[in-house]
Amino acid sequence: MSKTHERSSEVVALAAPSTPLSSVHQGERFFAMNPRQILKILVYSLLLVNWINYIINDITVASHTVHAGWQWHDWTSAFATTLDEAAWFLLLFLLELETYLLSDEAFTKTRVRVMQGLRLLCILFIGHTIVAFGNILMELGRSVEHAATDVCAFAGQGLSYARNLEYWEITADNCASIVSTGTLYQFDQGQLITDAAGFRVEWELAWADFLEVVLWVFILFLIEMMVRLQEKGVTDGAALKTARISKAVLYGFLWLIAAYWAFGGHWMFAWDESLWILGFIAIGMNLSEWRDEIQQESSTAEVAETPSI
DSSP: OOOTHHHHTTOOOOOOTTSOOOHHHHHHHHHTSOHHHHHHHHHHHHHHHHHHHHHHHHHHHHHHHOOTTOOHHHHHHHTHHHHHHHHHHHHHHHHHIIIIIOOGGGOOHHHHHHHHHHHHHHHHHHHHHHHHHHHHHHHHHTOEEETTOOGGGGTTTTOEEEETTEEEEOOTTTGGGSOOOSOEEEETTTTEEEEHHHHHHHHHHHHHHHHHHHHHHHHHHHHHHHHHHHHTTOOOSHHHHHHHHHHHHHHHHHHHHHHHHHHTTOHHHHHHHHHHHHHHHHHHHHHHHHHHHHHHHHHHHHHHHSOOO
16 A cells, blocks of 8 residues: 655654754654644544553442452453453554554565464453443343342442442441432442432443444444555545445444433543544544545556647
């Protein structure tokens, strides 16, 4: 693939190889970059920060759900979001390499094999996330109902009360202050308790998580298809047009999920979703630039082959 723009649009005058660049010169290089590239660096950096927040969040939730009977798959399920974010971050980096940073000459057989291996590893982690989120939905379906039971009946049992992804360990000191109405539901291998309103929120959030990762898998498939087509020199046609329209529709559904999270007070999730959408839109812009290059090179070649009169 021909991606010479990464060298022509951003590189400024450099010092001699033996002369190290000063911090001032490095700053000048940064601000001389294409604004789109600065935006991408900013988005990718913020995604990395968000990943750290998800690690902390998974640790917090696990502290309320872990019990002695956990096996290895319970641990990986508890940290499914952390593993999922890491896999998507690596996939985003690989797509950035493929669609912008690396030139044709950089795609040696060894590098291609390494990239394919990393891509396969990421897909396995994402597949694990789909299974883990599916198991959460099934676990909610197996919840135990406790009709007209007071929260204090569960005090001192090592259980936690859940409401909209907030958790409180149920103790004799705080159980009376936990507001709940009607039937209580026990779920997540019996480690969490909530009332009907809280259980409805758990269902909604679980479905949002599951649908979100499935939508992203479809988007990844479409992007990979577009990359492979453009590698073959295909820059137009029904397949590419359908892929672009389908991506736009899927992004629309993801924006709706982000809006749901924001409405529920989960601003970090909504912010993270927005960043991921922007990150993959940036990959789409890379593909557009690359497509324009292919078309320009094709036009140049046709002009060169036209016999002069």
